[in-house]
Amino acid sequence: MRIASYNINGINGRLGILIDWLDETQPDAVCLQELKCDDGKFPASALEKAGYAAIWQGQKSWNGVAILSRGREPVETQRGLAGEAEDGQSRYIEAAVNGVLIGCLYLPNGNPAPGPKFDYKLRWFERLRERGKALLASEAPVALVGDFNVMPTERDVYAPDRWRDDALFRPEVRKAFGEMIKDGWTDAVRNLHPDENIYTFWKYWRQSFERDAGLRIDHFLLSPTLLPRLTESGVDRHIRALEGTSDHAPVWIEIADAG
């Protein structure tokens, strides 16, 4: 079973790229972030023609997350995170797909830091952590998938010293990610490739992709009950090279069938 994550940065503006990539790589489940469209403008019928059922949590202009499932309906288990009643930002949706519980998330960017946006990021991270604890306690096979907006280690940044004070790399945020690892989650891609420089995002500016000046910020956190089935991971870098593409590349993992 292939599970992919893709921050598409505007789903309707890049629908052709998305459909072609689905046809090419045929992931079984896809977590999308930054839809940048409200619920009514989500391209459900085009995706259905491509063979994918979907659930989504849209929002006009910003944010927005979706889970696609190839050939079967995702069974929604939650949308949004508890703990902040006034939160109108669409950043979390969760569903069971083929026996795996998948939480699709788009963690807040948090810049500028310090400031209210950074505070919101840290609160959101804690709310995710709480949801994660409940999922771990269930002992279900779970993957928390998406754009975490954090580089967990120096290896995940092309130039760490330039990012020290950034909301994606500040100690508070890396610590929050580390707390989830302590809770029992495993960073799937890093687990398979401990010593490689792997990036999933490159700025549009200054020919970042051509220079491979990237960041690894799109992650898969696996529960201990799912981790033994992890076999492979990769980044579809050729998608980032296309004209009119997102600033993120799709990332994927392979999960073996349940024993």
Place this chain on the structure above:
DNA sequence: ATGCCCGATCTCATCGGA
């Protein structure tokens, strides 16, 4: 130290992204 490049928006400029 700042902007660069992008998408969305009732656009001709601003915000948010990371």
